[in-house]
Amino acid sequence: MIDLLAWQDIQLRLREIFPEGTPNRAQSIWDIAARTVFVMLYVDAVEGKGVWLRPDQVTRMTDAQAAKESPADRAMWEKDSVRPSKSDIPGRWYAVNTRESIRDDTIRNALVANGAVIERQGLPTTSPAGKYALQDGFAALFAPELMGEELSAAIAEWQGKHLTAGARMRIAVMRKGASAGGDRILVTFPSGETQRMAPGPSSELSKAVIEIFAPKFLTEPAVIFLSESRDKVVSRHEELAKQIGLNILADRNLPDIILADLAPAHPRLVFIEVVASDGPVSETRKEALLKLTDAAGFPREHIAFVTAYFDRSRAQFKKTVDALAWGSFAWFASEPEHLLHFDGDGELVWKAK
Incomplete structure (x- = not known):
C-alpha cells in the first residue's frame, strides 16, 4: 500500500496538479476531492491493484479511522466499509445522501474528466461493486517523499501526458494572463x-x-x-x-x-x-x-x-x-x-x- 499524506496535504497538491484554468477545477481541488483521493489511497484503489472504490466509502471515513495508517487497519476498513450497515458512524465525513454528489460532481465530472481517476468497465449499472480507482501515475504524485523540484517535475510530466490539449491550453492562457508584465x-x-x-x-x-x-x-x-x-x-x-x-x-x-x-x-x-x-x-x-x-x-x-x-x-x-x-x-x-x-x-x- 502507498504511504499516506493527510487529506489537507493532498488538497495542496491537487491545487498544483490542477492549476487555474483546468476544466472543473473547483470540483477537482475542493475538500471533497481531497478526501476522495485520500480514501482511494487508503484502500489502495489504484489502477492495476484490483481494488475499486464505491462513493459511499468516502462518506464512511472518519478522522479517527484516517489516523489508523497500518496496512492491517487499512485492509480491515476496506472490507468493513463495503458491508451493508444501518448503524450510525460517529464522526463520519459526510452524510449518507451525499454519495451521489461525490460520484457525479467530484469523481465523474472532475477527476475522471481530468484523467485522474479511471472507471471500471463492464459492471451493470445496478451493481454495488466498487467502480473507481486512481490512475496509477496520478496516485504516485501523492507519495510523501516526493517534494520540491522533484514533485514539480513529476506534476508537469503527468499534466503533459494526461490533461487534454484543451485543458493545457486553458492553463497556459491563464498563467500568461496572470503573469503578464515586464517588456511591452x-x-x-x-x-x-x-x-x-x-x-x-x-x-x-x-x-x-x-x-x-x-x-x-x-x-x-x-x-x-x-x-x-x-x-x-x-x-x-x-x-x-x-x-x-x-x-x-x-x-x-x-x-x-x-x-x-x-x-x-x-x-x-x-x-x-x-x-x-x-x-x-x-x-x-x-x-x-x-x-x-x-x-x-x-x-x-x-x-x-x-x-x-x-x-x-x-x-x-x-x-x-x-x-x-x-x-x-x-x-x-x-x-x-x-x-x-x-x-x-x-x-x-x-x-x-
Missing part, C-alpha cells in the same frame, strides 16, 4: 503592422483578440481602434473608418477595440471590451455605442458586441456575466474556438465565418 507587448495586426502595448493582463487579452479572435471569426479583419485605457489610444485607423462610414470621435464611450470585417458587401463592425478586471459590454455600454454608430449612419444590423475574457472559470466572468447585454457575445481566450451568445430576441444578429 507586441501586437501584430491582420495587416501585418505591429504596435506595442504596456505590459499587463489587459494588453495580453487585447493581443489575443486581435491575433486569435479576429482571424478566427472575421473573414477579412481590420483593426479600426485599439486602446490601453479610456485615455490612451494605441491605434486609430481614421482613414479606414471613414471609408466604411464610421466617424470615430474622441469619446469616452469608445470600447477597448473596434474591429471591422471588410469582406461583406457592407462591412461589419465588432465592438469589443476586454475584461481583465471589469467593464463588460453591458446594456448601458451597448446603447452608448449604438448612439455613436447611429450618428455615423451605420446600420445596426451590421454591428456586433463582444466581451473578451481570459477564461469562463475566472472571477471576472462570474462577476460580470449578469451584466452582459442581451444580443452580445462573450469570447474566452482559453477556449478560442467558441463564442457564447446571449440571445436577446431569438435571432442571431452576427454569425462567425
Whole structure:
C-alpha cells in the first residue's frame, strides 16, 4: 500500500496538479476531492491493484479511522466499509445522501474528466461493486517523499501526458494572463503592422483578440481602434473608418477595440471590451455605442458586441456575466474556438465565418 499524506496535504497538491484554468477545477481541488483521493489511497484503489472504490466509502471515513495508517487497519476498513450497515458512524465525513454528489460532481465530472481517476468497465449499472480507482501515475504524485523540484517535475510530466490539449491550453492562457508584465507587448495586426502595448493582463487579452479572435471569426479583419485605457489610444485607423462610414470621435464611450470585417458587401463592425478586471459590454455600454454608430449612419444590423475574457472559470466572468447585454457575445481566450451568445430576441444578429 502507498504511504499516506493527510487529506489537507493532498488538497495542496491537487491545487498544483490542477492549476487555474483546468476544466472543473473547483470540483477537482475542493475538500471533497481531497478526501476522495485520500480514501482511494487508503484502500489502495489504484489502477492495476484490483481494488475499486464505491462513493459511499468516502462518506464512511472518519478522522479517527484516517489516523489508523497500518496496512492491517487499512485492509480491515476496506472490507468493513463495503458491508451493508444501518448503524450510525460517529464522526463520519459526510452524510449518507451525499454519495451521489461525490460520484457525479467530484469523481465523474472532475477527476475522471481530468484523467485522474479511471472507471471500471463492464459492471451493470445496478451493481454495488466498487467502480473507481486512481490512475496509477496520478496516485504516485501523492507519495510523501516526493517534494520540491522533484514533485514539480513529476506534476508537469503527468499534466503533459494526461490533461487534454484543451485543458493545457486553458492553463497556459491563464498563467500568461496572470503573469503578464515586464517588456511591452507586441501586437501584430491582420495587416501585418505591429504596435506595442504596456505590459499587463489587459494588453495580453487585447493581443489575443486581435491575433486569435479576429482571424478566427472575421473573414477579412481590420483593426479600426485599439486602446490601453479610456485615455490612451494605441491605434486609430481614421482613414479606414471613414471609408466604411464610421466617424470615430474622441469619446469616452469608445470600447477597448473596434474591429471591422471588410469582406461583406457592407462591412461589419465588432465592438469589443476586454475584461481583465471589469467593464463588460453591458446594456448601458451597448446603447452608448449604438448612439455613436447611429450618428455615423451605420446600420445596426451590421454591428456586433463582444466581451473578451481570459477564461469562463475566472472571477471576472462570474462577476460580470449578469451584466452582459442581451444580443452580445462573450469570447474566452482559453477556449478560442467558441463564442457564447446571449440571445436577446431569438435571432442571431452576427454569425462567425
